[in-house]
Amino acid sequence: MKNTLLLLFLVIxxxxxxxxxxxxxxxxxxxxxxxxxxxxxxxxxxxVVTTDxxxxxxxxxxxxxxxxxxxHSSEHESFEKPVNLDQPELELGALSLAKIAQIDEVTILxxxxxxxxxxxxxxxxxxxxxxxxxxxxxxxxxxxxxxGVRIRESGGLGSDFVxxxxxxxxxxxxxxxxxxxxxVMGRSFSINAIPVNNVERVEIYKxxxxxxxxxxxxxGAVNIVTNNSVRNFLDVSYGYGSFNTHQAxxxxxxxxxxxxxVSASAFYNYSDNDFKVDINLFDKKTGKIDENTTAxxxxxxxxKSATGMLEFGVVNKKWADRLxxxxxxxxxxxEIQQGANMTIVAGEVHRTETSLIPTLKYExxxxxxxxxxxxxxxxxxxxxxxxxxxxxxIYDWAGNHTDKLLSNTSGELNWYKTLYTxxxxxxxxxxxxxxxxxxxxxxxxxxxxSRMRRVGSDPLKVDPLPFEDPNILEKNFxxxxxxxxxxxxxxxxxxxxxxxxxxxxxxxxxDDTGDIRRMDNRFQLPGYGIATSFFVxxxxxxxASYENTYRLPEGYEVFGxxxxxxxxxxLQPEKSQNFNAGFLFGKRFGKHLxxxxxNYMYRLPENLIRSVALGITSRYExxxxxxxxxxxxxxxxxWNDLFRIEFNATYQxxxxxxxxxxxxxxxxxxxxxxxxxxxxxxxxxxxxTKQFGKYKQRFGFTWTTSYIExxxxxxPSLGSLSSKFIIPRQVVSxxxxxxxxxxxxxxxxxxxxxxxxAMCYDNFRIQKPGRSFNVKLxxxxxx
Numbered sequence: 001m002k003n004t005l006l007l008l009f010l011v012i013x014x015x016x017x018x019x020x021x022x023x024x025x026x027x028x029x030x031x032x033x034x035x036x037x038x039x040x041x042x043x044x045x046x047x048v049v050t051t052d053x054x055x056x057x058x059x060x061x062x063x064x065x066x067x068x069x070x071x072h073s074s075e076h077e078s079f080e081k082p083v084n085l086d087q088p089e090l091e092l093g094a095l096s097l098a099k100i101a102q103i104d105e106v107t108i109l110x111x112x113x114x115x116x117x118x119x120x121x122x123x124x125x126x127x128x129x130x131x132x133x134x135x136x137x138x139x140x141x142x143x144x145x146x147x148g149v150r151i152r153e154s155g156g157l158g159s160d161f162v163x164x165x166x167x168x169x170x171x172x173x174x175x176x177x178x179x180x181x182x183x184v185m186g187r188s189f190s191i192n193a194i195p196v197n198n199v200e201r202v203e204i205y206k207x208x209x210x211x212x213x214x215x216x217x218x219x220g221a222v223n224i225v226t227n228n229s230v231r232n233f234l235d236v237s238y239g240y241g242s243f244n245t246h247q248a249x250x251x252x253x254x255x256x257x258x259x260x261x262v263s264a265s266a267f268y269n270y271s272d273n274d275f276k277v278d279i280n281l282f283d284k285k286t287g288k289i290d291e292n293t294t295a296x297x298x299x300x301x302x303x304k305s306a307t308g309m310l311e312f313g314v315v316n317k318k319w320a321d322r323l324x325x326x327x328x329x330x331x332x333x334x335e336i337q338q339g340a341n342m343t344i345v346a347g348e349v350h351r352t353e354t355s356l357i358p359t360l361k362y363e364x365x366x367x368x369x370x371x372x373x374x375x376x377x378x379x380x381x382x383x384x385x386x387x388x389x390x391x392x393x394i395y396d397w398a399g400n401h402t403d404k405l406l407s408n409t410s411g412e413l414n415w416y417k418t419l420y421t422x423x424x425x426x427x428x429x430x431x432x433x434x435x436x437x438x439x440x441x442x443x444x445x446x447x448x449x450s451r452m453r454r455v456g457s458d459p460l461k462v463d464p465l466p467f468e469d470p471n472i473l474e475k476n477f478x479x480x481x482x483x484x485x486x487x488x489x490x491x492x493x494x495x496x497x498x499x500x501x502x503x504x505x506x507x508x509x510x511d512d513t514g515d516i517r518r519m520d521n522r523f524q525l526p527g528y529g530i531a532t533s534f535f536v537x538x539x540x541x542x543x544a545s546y547e548n549t550y551r552l553p554e555g556y557e558v559f560g561x562x563x564x565x566x567x568x569x570x571l572q573p574e575k576s577q578n579f580n581a582g583f584l585f586g587k588r589f590g591k592h593l594x595x596x597x598x599n600y601m602y603r604l605p606e607n608l609i610r611s612v613a614l615g616i617t618s619r620y621e622x623x624x625x626x627x628x629x630x631x632x633x634x635x636x637x638x639w640n641d642l643f644r645i646e647f648n649a650t651y652q653x654x655x656x657x658x659x660x661x662x663x664x665x666x667x668x669x670x671x672x673x674x675x676x677x678x679x680x681x682x683x684x685x686x687x688x689t690k691q692f693g694k695y696k697q698r699f700g701f702t703w704t705t706s707y708i709e710x711x712x713x714x715x716p717s718l719g720s721l722s723s724k725f726i727i728p729r730q731v732v733s734x735x736x737x738x739x740x741x742x743x744x745x746x747x748x749x750x751x752x753x754x755x756x757x758a759m760c761y762d763n764f765r766i767q768k769p770g771r772s773f774n775v776k777l778x779x780x781x782x783x
Contacts, residue, residue: 020063020064020318021061021062021063021064021316021318021321021365021366022062022064022085022087022088022089022090022316023058023059023060023061023062023088023089023090023231023315023316024042024058024059024062024067024069024083024085024090024092025056025057025058025059025089025090025091025092025231026056026057026069026091026092026093026094026095027051027054027055027056027057027093027094027095028040028051028055028057028071028079028095028097029055029094029095029096029097030076030096030097030099031096033691033696033743034051034053034054034055034056034696034743035051035055035073035076035097036051036052036053036054036055036743036744037050037051037052037053037130038050038051038071038072038073038076039071039072039112040057040059040069040070040071041059041069041070041071042059042062042067042068042069042070043067043068043069043070043080045067047059047061047062048112048113048116050112050113052233052782053743053744053745053780053782054743054744054782054783055743056782056783058231060315060316060321061316061321061365062085063085063365063366064085064086065084065085066082066083066084066085067082067083067084067085068080068081068082068083069081069082069083069092071095071097073097076097076098076099077097077098077099079095079097079098081095088258088259088316089257089259089316112128113126113201114126114127114128114201117201117203118584118597119533119541119584120210120492120531120533121492121493121494121531121532121533121543121544121545122205122206122207122208122209122210122531122543122545122580123205123206123207123208123543123545123580123582123599123601124203124204124205124206125146125147125148125203125204125206125597126201126202126203126204127142127143127146127201127202127203127204128200128201129142129196129199129200129201129202130200131686131688131700132196132702133196133197133199133778134700134738134740134747134748134749134776134778135196135702135736135738135749135751135776136239136241136247136749136751136774136775136776137195137196137751138191138192138193138194138195138196138247139191139192139194139195139196139199139202139224140153140161140163140191140192141192142196142202143191143202143204143222144706145682145684145704145706146204146648146682147597147599147632147633147634147648147649147650147682148165148166148204148206148599148630148632148650148652149163149164149165149204150164150650150677150680150708151163151164151192152164152762153192153762153768154762154766155273155298155301155337155766155768155769156243156245156271156273156275156301156303156768156769157192157243157245157247157269157271157273157303158192158193158269158271158273158303158304158305158332158334159192159273159301159303159334161192163175163191163222164676164677165204165206165219165220165222166206166207166219166220166599166601166630166632166650166652167219167601167603167628167630167652167654168218168219168220168576168603168605168628169219169676170609170611171551171554171557171609172217172218172219172220172551172574172608172609173217173218173219173220173221173222174209174213174215174216174217174220174221174222175191175221175222175223175224176213176215176221176222176223176224177223177224177226178223178224178225178226178228179212179213179223179375179377179430179432180377180379180428180430181214181215181428181430181448181450183215183428183450183554184379184381184424184426184427184428184450184452185328185355185357185379185381186330186353186355186357186381186383186385186424191222191224193267193269193305193307194224194267195237195247195249195267197235197237197249197251197778198226198227198235198249198251198265199224199225199226199227200225200226200227200228201225202222202223202224202225203221203222203223203225204220204221204222205217205220205221205222205223206219206220206580206599206601207219207220207545207547207578207579207580207601207603208529208531208545208546208547208578208580209221209547210444210481210494210496210531211444211446211479211480211481211496211498212432212434212444212446214430214432214446214447214448214477214479215448215477216475216477216500216502216549216550216551216552216573217549217551218549218550218551218574218575218576218605219551219576219578219603219605227251231253231255231783232253232254232255232782232783233251233252233253233780233781233782233783234251234252234779234780234781234782235249235250235251235252235778235779235780235781236249236250236251236778236779236780237249237250237776237777237778237779238776238777239774239775239776239777240774240775241751241772241773241774241775242275242769242771242772242773242774243271243272243273243274243275243769243772244270244271244272244274245270245271245272245772245774246268246269246270246271247268247269247270247776248267248268249265249266249267249268250264250265250266251264251265252264252265255315259314259315259316259317260312260313260314261311261312261313261314261315261324262310262311262312263309263310263311263312263324263326264308264309264310264311265308265309266306266307266308266309267305267306267307268305268306268307269303269304269305269306270302270303270304270305271302271303272301272302273298273301273302273303273335273769274297274298274299274301274302275297275298275769275770275772276295276296276297276298276770277295277296277297277298277342277397277767278293278294278295278759278767279293279294279295279296279342279397280292280293280294281294281296281396281397281398294397294398296397296398296399298337299337299347299399300335300336300337300346300347300348300349300350300395301335301336301337302333302334302335303332303333303334303335304332304333304334305330305331305332305333306330306331306332307328307329307330308328308329308330309326309327309328309329310326310327311324311325311326311327311359311361312324312325312326313325313361319364320362320363320364321363321364321365322361322362322363323361323362323363324359324360324361324362325358325359325360326358326359326360326361327356327357327358327359328355328356328357328358328359329355329356329357330353330354330355330357331352331353331354331355332352332353332354333350333351333352333353334350334351334352334353335349335350335351336349336350336351336387336413338766339413339617342766342767344412344413345395345396345397345412346389346395346412346413347391347393347395347399347401347412348388348389348390348391348393348395348412349387349388349389349391349411349412349413350387350388351385351386351387351388352385352386352388353383353384353385353386354383354384355381355382355383355384356381356382357379357380357381357382358379358380359377359378359379360376360377360378360379361376361377362374362375362376362377363375363376371435371436371437372433372434372435373433373434373435374431374432374433374434375430375431375432375434376429376430376431376432377428377429377430377431378427378428378429378430379427379428380425380426380427380428381424381425381426381427381428382423382424382425383423383424383426384421384422384423384424385421385422385424386419386420386421387418387419387420387421388418388419389411389412389413389414389417389418390411390417390418390419390460391411391412391417392404392408392410392417393412394412395412416460416461417460418458418460418461419458419459419460420456420457420458421456421457421458422454422455422456422457422467423454423455423456423457424452424453424454424555425452425453426450426451426452426453427449427450427451428448428449428450429448429449429450430446430447430448430449431446431447432444432445432446433445433446439485440484440485440486441482441483441484441485442482442483442485443480443481443482443483444479444480444481444483445478445479445480446477446478446479446480447476447477447478447479448475448476448477448478449474449475449476449477450474450475450476451472451473451474451475452472452473452474452555453470453471453472454467454470454471454472454555454559455467455468455470455471456468467559469518470505471504471505471506471555471558471559472503472504472505473502473503473504473505473554473555473558473559474501474502474503474504475500475501475502475552476500476501476502477498477499477500477501478498478499479496479497479498479499480496480497481494481495481496481497482494482495482496490534490535491532491533491534491535492532492533492534493530493531493532493533494530494531494532495528495529495530496528496529496530497526497527497528498526498527498528498529498549499524499525499526499527500523500524500525500526500527500550500552500573501523501524501525502521502522502523502524502552502553502573503520503521503522504520504521504522504553504558504569505518505519505520506518506519506520506521506558506559506567506569519569521558521569523550523552523573525550525573525575527547527548527549527550528547528548529545529546529547529548529549529578530545530546530547531543531544531545531546532544532545539585539586539587540583540584540585541583541584541585542582542583543580543581543582543583543584543599544580544581544582545578545579545580545581546577546578546579546580547576547577547578548575548576548577549575549576549578550573550574550575550576551573551574551575551576551609552573553571553572553573553609553620557571557609557620558571558620560619565617565618565619565620566617566618566619567619568619568620568621571609571620571621571622572607572622573607574605574606574607574608574609574622575605575606575607576603576604576605576606577603577604578601578602578603579601579602579603580599580600580601581599581600582597582598582599582600583596583597583598584596584597585597591639591640592637592638592639593637593638593639594635594636594637595634595635595636595637596633596634596635596636597633597634598632598633598634599630599631599632599633600630600631601628601629601630601631601632602628602629602630603627603628603630604625604626604627604628604657605625605626605628606624606625606626607622607623607624608622608623608626609621609622609623610622610623610673623656623658623673624658624659625656625657625658625659626654626655626656626657626658626673627654627655627657628652628653628654628655629652629653630650630651630652630653631650631651631652632648632649632650632651632652633648633649634646634647634648634649635647635648641688642687642688642689642690643685643686643687643688644684644685644686645683645684645685645686646682646683646684647681647682647683648681648682648683649679649680649681650679650680650681651678651679652676652677652678652679653672653678654672654673654676654678655670655671655672655673656668656669656670656671656672656673657669657670667717668715668717668718671715671716671717672712672716674711674712674713674714674715674716675711675712675713675714675727676711677708677709677711677727678709678711679708679709680706680707680708680709681706681707682704682705682706682707683704683705683707684702684703684704684705685701685702685703686700686701686702686703687700687701687702688700688701691743695741695742696741696742696743697739697740697741698739698740698741698744699737699738699739700736700737700738700739700740701735701736701737701738702734702735702736702737702738703733703734703735704733704734704735705731705732705733705734706730706731706732706733707729707730707731708729708730708731709729710726710727710728710729711726711727712725712726712727713725713726713727727761728759728761730758730759730760730761731758732754732756732758732760733754733755733756733758734751734752734753734754734755735751735752735755736749736750736751736752737749737750737751738750744780745779745780745781746778746779747776747777747778747779747780748775748776748777748778749775749776749778750773750774750775751773751774751775751776752771752772752773753769753771753772753773753774754769754770754771754772755771756771757770757771758770
């Protein structure tokens with residue numbers, strides 16, 4: 001905490017020593033038409049941006065001085081313009097590009113941010129979200145088409161999900177928004193609720209993760225990067241689809257010439273989720289389960305959420321490149337149709353959540369000295385979640401119910417009726433200090449501190465209540481790295497060390513006496529690693545990385561949720577050694593562009609934390625050892641920026657390597673872990689026209705297909721073949737068409753998900769929605 005206060009003091013006092021910085025802006029035109037989505041940069045620097053739909057660009061945080069502005073596209077001659085930045089805001093106005101009739105070879109002047117991220121020495125995929133911002137999608141639907149990613153949902157919009165990445169799953173993969181961990185933000189930042197409109201790109205790190213994403217990451221990280229490059233814009237969209245699904249968003253930003261900035265956004269999601277599922281109904285006449293399935297509609301699965309975010313502050317000041325104060329408010333309502341599987345039905349159980357989160361962000365380049373930068377972020381969240389299970393009815397899947405006669409004190413999913421509410425209070429503080437020493441050396445220091453306090457209450461309680469005494473979980477992550485670049489940036493190597501600290505206080509009922517007793521756990525664990533890459537050719541990069549790392553248990557894994565998720569105070573931190581090797585190939589042959597990305601990952605995790613179903617309840621437990629081999633690759637081809645074809649595939653073999661206490665292999669030794677897909681892939685075809693017509697129209701078409709091979713629900717070596725539960729092979733195709741006019745200002749799209757109405761399962765063979773249709777309208781204006 002002393003270190004954090006020192007950093008904040010340095011931030012406040014730093015304005016006496018800051019170098020002056022400003023913003024360079026302009027607009028690229030071809031005649032009277034805008035030139036969108038091309039790279040603009042300052043020669044010899046890392047200041048590179050991309051023009052928006054209207055050809056406009058803004059290059060922020062540029063130190064005063066003389067530069068050469070350069071821009072390039074496949075359809076225009078190279079552009080150069082000397083500029084002299086000697087004021088807070090330099091507006092260059094309209095800049096004309098000369099069109100060329102034909103070009104046989106394109107020389108890329110400056111790499112886009114997406115490409116820069118992909119060329120890091122880590123195994124990382126960077127997804128540009130601009131091409132899908134007109135489609136009625138949320139972030140998880142886009143990620144589910146990526147190499148190595150499998151998102152397994154328990155239903156439709158707003159349902160619980162498990163995120164799997166290259167052999168790791170759940171909390172072994174961390175989520176970030178603009179580099180800030182989302183662990184303590186509640187459901188407002190769940191990736192199946194975030195629309196794509198204000199997301200610029202998504203970075204997916206597999207295995208080894210750089211320390212600037214400060215957290216206890218075991219197997220990978222997903223960083224959602226929002227749009228901070230456009231100065232003034234308004235983005236409004238509304239989508240409607242099957243199952244009475246509504247998705248609306250409004251995102252806007254306004255910046256004055258004096259550097260005052262206000263940014264606001266609001267998202268709304270609603271769905272009845274009343275899609276049909278095939279159920280073996282209970283036959284009241286015979287008392288048996290019907291062998292034939294019957295299609296019934298889900299009737300207690302609706303979801304509703306609303307999120308509002310407001311930020312205001314200043315940019316491009318002597319004492320701060322960016323200082324923002326914000327507030328996030330969220331409310332969510334989710335009906336619960338069943339427990340951990342589809343055998344027990346609920347007709348009135350539901351869950352509500354509200355949260356309020358104030359935020360603070362500060363950034364400054366050239367702090368005290370040139371090339372020293374500081375980034376500080378913090379938030380404090382209060383989250384209240386209530387589960388309502390007060391019905392004295394027994395429902396079946398047809399929606400019929402009977403009243404309980406003997407056990408009217410029990411709920412539908414719980415032993416006793418409940419209005420259980422827990423209140424979480426959480427704090428998060430992140431500070432990152434970065435220093436570049438000359439052209440070849442870079443040092444980074446990151447510290448991330450989080451604290452969560454949970455208290456529970458229930459006016460209907462019968463037994464001692466979980467969380468009546470506060471349960472507390474504290475974590476602190478410290479990381480330091482050194483990066484070396486040689487041979488004109490062809491060879492990059494990064495070495496790093498990490499320290500993980502955790503302290504938890506849990507009050508739990510004793511199984512024998514029923515008394516409440518306090519249980520404390522403390523961990524302090526070191527991690528370390530190295531990542532290196534080398535460009536054999538300008539278009540061929542080799543990569544390798546290694547990491548010894550830990551992942552500390554989360555609050556709800558240790559504490560449970562007081563109801564269906566049981567506590568486990570004996571959970572141990574997960575540990576893994578991650579080895580990655582791969583290559584990246586990208587070359588243009590005239591109008592043809594070919595990209596190949598391949599990765600091999602070998603991992604030796606220990607104490608894996610897995611959710612184990614115990615009837616309608618579940619609990620997180622440790623699996624002592626495992627062995628993971630993962631192969632994944634992607635190949636894409638595009639022609640003249642008109643159409644693109646891509647295929648990716650993932651094979652992950654996750655084996656149980658646990659031993660008995662005497663050192664002998666246990667009965668399930670070298671068994672593949674159950675209920676986890678091992679072979680899956682995706683294919684896509686995208687076609688987009690050039691601008692045409694008086695109103696600068698564009699037409700687009702997208703087709704995607706996902707494939708998942710069948711896999712076992714339970715351990716493969718247990719039971720006979722006839723008694724095994726098998727999740728069947730699944731092939732799902734989606735199609736979308738879109739139309740834009742006025743250079744991207746007006747947009748409409750139509751989509752069909754699960755076009756052939758394939759039978760889809762996830763998690764514990766929970767059936768997912770069938771064919772659905774949706775339409776999205778979007779209006780985008782920028783300046």
